[in-house]
Amino acid sequence: MAYSDKLLDHYENPRNVGAFDKDDAGVGTGLVGAPACGDVMKLQIKVSEDGIIEDAKFKTFGCGSAIASSSLVTEWVKGKSVDEAAEIKNTDIATELALPPVKIHCSVLAEDAIKAAVSDYKSKKETISDAAE
Amino acid sequence: MSTAKPRWTKNTPLYLDYQATTPTDPRVVEKMLPYFTEKFGNPHSRTHHYGWEAEDAVEAARAQIASLIGATPKEIIFTSGATESNNLALKGVGRFYKDKKNHIITCVTEHKCVLDSCRHLEMEGFDITYLPVQQNGLIDLAALEAAMTDKTVMVSIMAVNNEIGVIQPIGEIGKLCRERKIFFHTDAAQAVGKIPINVDEMNIDLMSISGHKLYAPMGIGVLYVRRRPRVRLVAMINGGGQERGMRSGTLPTPLCVGMGEACAIAEKEMAAEAERLKMLRDRFQDGINARLSEVYLNGDQEHRVPGNLNLSFAYVEGEGLMMGVNELAVSSGSACTSASLEPSYVLRALGVEEELAHTSLRIGLGRFTTAEEVDYAVEKIAFEVERLRQMSPLWEMAQDGIDIKSIEWADH
Numbered sequence: 001m002a003y004s005d006k007l008l009d010h011y012e013n014p015r016n017v018g019a020f021d022k023d024d025a026g027v028g029t030g031l032v033g034a035p036a037c038g039d040v041m042k043l044q045i046k047v048s049e050d051g052i053i054e055d056a057k058f059k060t061f062g063c064g065s066a067i068a069s070s071s072l073v074t075e076w077v078k079g080k081s082v083d084e085a086a087e088i089k090n091t092d093i094a095t096e097l098a099l100p101p102v103k104i105h106c107s108v109l110a111e112d113a114i115k116a117a118v119s120d121y122k123s124k125k126e127t128i129s130d131a132a133e
Numbered sequence: 134m135s136t137a138k139p140r141w142t143k144n145t146p147l148y149l150d151y152q153a154t155t156p157t158d159p160r161v162v163e164k165m166l167p168y169f170t171e172k173f174g175n176p177h178s179r180t181h182h183y184g185w186e187a188e189d190a191v192e193a194a195r196a197q198i199a200s201l202i203g204a205t206p207k208e209i210i211f212t213s214g215a216t217e218s219n220n221l222a223l224k225g226v227g228r229f230y231k232d233k234k235n236h237i238i239t240c241v242t243e244h245k246c247v248l249d250s251c252r253h254l255e256m257e258g259f260d261i262t263y264l265p266v267q268q269n270g271l272i273d274l275a276a277l278e279a280a281m282t283d284k285t286v287m288v289s290i291m292a293v294n295n296e297i298g299v300i301q302p303i304g305e306i307g308k309l310c311r312e313r314k315i316f317f318h319t320d321a322a323q324a325v326g327k328i329p330i331n332v333d334e335m336n337i338d339l340m341s342i343s344g345h346k347l348y349a350p351m352g353i354g355v356l357y358v359r360r361r362p363r364v365r366l367v368a369m370i371n372g373g374g375q376e377r378g379m380r381s382g383t384l385p386t387p388l389c390v391g392m393g394e395a396c397a398i399a400e401k402e403m404a405a406e407a408e409r410l411k412m413l414r415d416r417f418q419d420g421i422n423a424r425l426s427e428v429y430l431n432g433d434q435e436h437r438v439p440g441n442l443n444l445s446f447a448y449v450e451g452e453g454l455m456m457g458v459n460e461l462a463v464s465s466g467s468a469c470t471s472a473s474l475e476p477s478y479v480l481r482a483l484g485v486e487e488e489l490a491h492t493s494l495r496i497g498l499g500r501f502t503t504a505e506e507v508d509y510a511v512e513k514i515a516f517e518v519e520r521l522r523q524m525s526p527l528w529e530m531a532q533d534g535i536d537i538k539s540i541e542w543a544d545h
Contacts (some may be wrong), residue, residue: 003388003456011453011456011457015523016526017523019529023164031526033542034542035487035488035491035527035537035542036486036487036488036542037487037491038450038451038476038487038488038491039450040525040526040527040542042526042529057525059448059524059525059529060524060525060526061448061449061525061526061527061528062450062453063450063451063452063453064452064453064456066453067453067524078493
């Protein structure tokens with residue numbers, strides 16, 4: 001597979017590999033994909049009080065394109081608000097990494113992962129504020 | 134850290150894909166060379182020395198090939214490769230006997246050219262049975278026997294599988310077929326020159342051989358066609374009637390010579406080579422198992438050609454792993470490496486769960502593999518698997534004691 005230099009860079013030097021405590025109030029966790037498909041991404045965001053993503057971490061089971069897509073997303077979301085992060089489009093990821101057509105679904109999964117993380121963060125926040133009332 | 138240029142790089146990787154193809158043995162190349170520019174005659178030219186000399190070379194090669202498999206030279210038909218041989222065996226024999234018998238039995242783990250030829254014959258009105266395999270990759274002989282009917286014209290079961298290297302019980306299959314007067318064809322592309330094959334002892338009626346799997350050049354193969362009892366077939370390529378009318382076309386003298394020489398070398402060196410490869414393979418497996426946990430061998434450990442390993446590294450995806458070990462030339466059964474995004478149908482037939490199919494690597498050792506190369510490969514693979522496991526959410530879950538199978542995954 002002929003991969004772009006950016007993709008190879010993210011694969012060889014992935015950014016932000018790791019994990020946050022998923023029970024932490026400011027952490028949103030997105031877990032998408034399926035082992036049977038050969039693609040599983042876990043993306044976590046750490047959100048500050050004012051809804052800005054301070055930090056992000058990921059772990060991925062998947063091919064080079066999947067790893068690179070999720071690594072790239074963790075870079076992109078830092079400093080964004082959760083709503084801005086949820087706007088990230090897979091087409092932007094695919095273009096940035098020059099994904100071959102057969103690998104576009106990896107960028108789709110990365111988009112799903114960030115949306116899932118944001119959604120998880122939001123529902124946790126609601127639960128906490130419900131409990132507080 | 135040494136500043137010397139690394140011996141193996143992405144552009145000059147360490148070759149560990151001997152099932153995909155083999156380099157032509159330098160001794161074979163040397164034997165072939167005169168037939169390109171000096172002794173370049175057409176072996177079918179009957180009227181001058183150039184032709185006779187080329188014919189002699191081809192006939193000598195025929196005898197060398199026959200000797201390796203226990204056949205007679207007249208039973209050796211040259212083709213362009215095992216794909217053509219498989220096509221000719223199935224379609225040629227099938228079409229000849231079609232009016233009386235139109236049932237063929239084969240197996241789900243056969244090479245695509247066999248499976249696709251069978252599908253094609255189905256469209257012509259043949260009845261095909263695709264036998265499943267057991268978890269170790271081997272055919273169940275009782276199931277084979279049960280599938281045989283009085284309409285069965287032939288059974289086609291490969292001797293050695295290209296992905297998992299398992300050796301089918303060829304002798305037993307041949308015996309079953311001979312008892313019922315059913316022709317037995319075996320695709321022996323991965324077997325000839327690696328394990329002893331004798332067409333009489335094993336009751337083989339047709340056999341496909343591939344040049345580039347046994348250190349002969351690409352572009353040449355053989356179909357062995359038994360003369361006693363006689364097997365007849367309809368030729369696929371018509372023309373001047375070469376190869377006993379079974380396969381027309383001018384024979385490529387240098388390629389035939391190469392094929393012959395490769396078989397002669399194999400006959401002499403096969404036993405010692407098998408022992409050496411087994412030792413290297415054990416070294417590989419032991420090395421990997423010493424460094425990593427949760428590594429699974431796909432296919433039977435014992436009934437296996439010495440040069441093949443097919444390993445699943447749990448929690449690490451195959452294409453991702455191959456990218457990380459790009460100083461090694463290997464292949465994978467993962468979907469990501471196939472154009473269709475489907476994981477290996479052979480692994481699926483073994484009942485290997487999909488996520489393990491995605492984590493598989495096929496490693497092929499061969500004549501020119503050294504112990505140093507094995508040690509280097511083990512180190513590289515172990516290092517990358519460890520690195521990718523640190524990045525894997527599935528490994529993380531397994532370490533935390535979570536049962537991955539209990540999770541409901543959202544489809545994507």
